[in-house]
Amino acid sequence: MMNKNLFYVFLCGSGVLLLLSCGHKKKHTAPKQKQIVANVRQLDEVVKESITERLSLISDNEGYLEDSILAFRPQALEDFYQQHENAANWSDHGKLHPLADSMMYYIRNSYDIGLPPARYHAKALNAAIEQLQNDATAKKDAALWAKVDILLSDAFMKMTSDLHYGAGPRDSITLRADSLYSDDFLKEKLQQILQDGSISTAFEGLEPTHAGYLSLKEAMINFREKYTDVSWDTLPSNYTDTLLFRQLLANRMVQGGYLDTAGVEVVDTVMLKTAVKKFQNEFNIYPDGIAGKRTITALNRTAEDWVLQAGINMDRWRKLPDTMPREYIMVNVPGYTLRVVDSGEVMLESRVIVGTPRTRTPLLNSYMSNFMLFPYWRVPYSIVFKEMLPAIQRNVGYLASKNLEVIDKDGNAVDPHTIDWSKLSKNHFPYVLRQMDGVDNSLGIMKFNFRNKYSVYLHDTNNRGLFKNSMRAMSHGCVRVQQWDSLSQYLVRMDTASHKGDSIRVWIERGEKKQVDLTRRIPIYLRYFTAEGRDGKLIFFDDIYAEDKVLRKSLQ
Template sequence: MKYRFLRDNLTIALVLFSLFACHRKRVLREKEIVKDVRQLSEVIPENIAERLEYIVDNEDVMEDSVPALRGGALTYFYQQTSNNPVWSSEGVLDPQADSLLFYVSHADESGLNPAIYHNAALAQAMKRLKEDDAARKDAALWAQVDVLMTDAFMKMASHLRFGIAPRDSITLRRDSVYSDTLLANYLTTALHQHIVGATLRSQEPQQKGYEQLKSAWINFKGKYSEMKWDSLPVSYTDTPAFRQQLINRLAQSGHLDTSGGHGADTAILKKGIRAFQKEFNMYEDGQAGKKTVQALNKTFRDWSAQVAVNMDRWRKLPDTLPERFIMVNVPGYRMELWDSGSVALTSKIIVGAPRTRTPLLNSRMTNFIMYPYWRVPFSITIKEMLPAIKRDRAYLAKKSLEIIDRDGNAINPDSVNWSRMSKNYFPYVLRQMDGLENSLGIMKFNFMNKYAVYLHDTNNRGLFSNAYRALSHGCVRVQQWDSLAMYLTKGDARHPRDSMRMWLANGNKKQIDIQRSVPIYLRYFTAEGRDGRIVFHEDIYGEDKVLRKIMGM
């Protein structure tokens, strides 16, 4: 019995030792100094091979503790070079390395984090090579630099092309990853033709919206990246002490000039608050309310991350968009109709409230209806209208609602036993009759989607003057609905403009089929570039927070 106990424990110990030995991290040579730089070509390949094995053993984490794009991609590339270095020769760095290092150190201008492209390790290595004669003869250091640069190129090319966040349901790119072979070919060609920088630039989205955002971000970075500012208390009252903190904060970011000693003056303080609110696209009331204080407390890193997630969203669009398309920016409360590379029509919009979000989707607009009925969604019927009807039967007439049975017939409300109606039993549909009081207004624009949402006019047009317009049940209300309808039928002989105007004036109920269906994209951009400056939008659905977590921003 004692022998069996000892034998079993010995077996367990051997298994544990074996597992430990298999997963033990490979120890890399810290340095290997050669007598003459011409000997580097003989020794560097061994050091590169050692590093490739280390990456495999270390589950793709590299020696600077930063994960590689794919260890397999690195191994494949260096198999083509017999583990010879590609970024240096006999102790001299290839000029293309400077292009890569510039792109890495300025990765944030493309919405990427320089740290994940080995910026710190490469900067430290460059410093050693510049200042230390012995370092230039260190085969281990040159091998480290070579493998780090190769991974930086591959990773950056992939991220610039496809983004960091994974492919989602509205991604329009057909591919979402570069193969090892393609990455190796890209790098080989870039080095041989001396076009490393140009190759990386070509991976970025070519869309005008992306280019405008990037340009505006570089301007913003130039203005604010070196600034430091204090945080304001989250819970506060309007006391002299808080006002002084507010004055100091606005002065630190250049929104309030205190050089004349008038910063505490109420009118001057309001002017400073309005200047901040205007720059950050907020309601300009001159008051330090909750949202304004939250924005004042954002750090430069917060603004940087907001831009980064929006650049990543652009990378989910295709290289080329159609000649004519509609872009709906949900948090921007803005619709744009693009034609031949420029914006032909813009409109304020109202979108879904956070509890009833407007979905993000891709579709094609096929037709629009003048003076439409509104078939009330079941959720609205049960949650909002049924309780109101039970309290007051006159609610149906006030809202111009008809009750439609399963056969499509309108029935008398008095024939319904309303006390029996509930979410578990409601064999009818509520339909709001057409007219000026209809919730859809005069026009409804249809496009295929599984959410039963559409663009439409509204009978409550005063809401377009609100700064916060996440107010609907999910559909998108369009202020310039008439201009949109006219543009969609421009050049269509079947629907002359005069006839359209007459039909509208007479209240004719008509379905207008669009001659060429128009692609429509419902998207979520909380940062845009406009006239060289960034326009920030509120993260109304919390989508930025989710994406920041995924991207590690």
């Protein structure tokens, strides 16, 4: 029989093992943190041993190079060093190569390409290199030299990939056939810079060449030059002392360069309002000169936070293919803008209205197939059950007030007064509600169709005054187009045989219901860009669907 005490020890020990194996993070095996050599002439050999040890621990440590630093492509890194017999690549005899300085320059200034330095081990590398440059003992530390070498190699591979494919995850609407570089490509790139001594040459050609990306990059660099060394105070979002708040706001305007108080004893209301308008214009906020909640939130964001927002959008451009179609339609959902592009030139631009945060406009790729004049609007069931059925049950006259007719399963119109609406519900509704054409139709005069699984489309609207709003996320998901007439004329401009440009206007004058099939397929993309470059300046849009928050985690 097993000794009782021994039995308890066995159970307790098993319990400890069970606890350790269930949901507890595995503790990584740390490489030697210090290996001081007596003679610098021995350094390269000991560095090689330290690199060998560190690489051998990568797989055991689940891909981690250090306690909190995950290797980008562990196998590519290990294979590269194995080809070089695990020798150091960024230093010799206790001295960093000029190439290392060049790489550190790219890391420290990676925001210029829309990528945070933290992705490339900036903190760890800066601290280690400072030690190597200023501490006599550290210069003889083979473990520190090995750490710097591997981190630089990993950072280079990661930046190489990020420049072309982006740092964010591959999304469901990407147009790229490929999504990553092979290990061999990354190893060849690293070998290339070691031979040529030029990182810029290796990075050349990796970034997108789209006009939107290039203008965003240019604006990003200009923004950083203006604000990198500028700091400012934060403002309270709630306050009771109006005079104190005005003083704090004036100080913030001075710090941002929007207000010059030189020779001014008292900042009056007009001066302060003008300064606030300058800020609002720069950050694409409606320029009313009032420091409301939205303006205060924007004032309190750091320059780095704005830069990161621009970087997120550069990353979105990297998800597009290297070459876009010659002609396409691009809807920027948070920018409330539609653009028709031909050979890189914007041929048509229009304000749009998009879905609310609760009824989002989906991001998608498709082709424009046709457009319809004086279309019926088949009301989506989601709107029927959430909004219309309760109103109809209260008063059946609601249908006539909204120009709605009831259609049965056979396509026949039904007198709504013959229906017992109290017995209808989401689980039993054998009808379709259809809004008849005319000036009250929610789709307006024209509807543009493209195939998609969300049943969304572009269309005119019977409430055109809403295009004046600066915040235009207010539809049920479809995209309302202000310049619907210009868009229709553009789509048929090459169809001279039918003279459809003139025909469309005649049909509209007559109020004729028509479907115009397009003779060529024009790609349409619904995308999400919360920043763009315009005339060298960054233009920001609200993150209306909180999509930026998701990408921030990937970039940081």
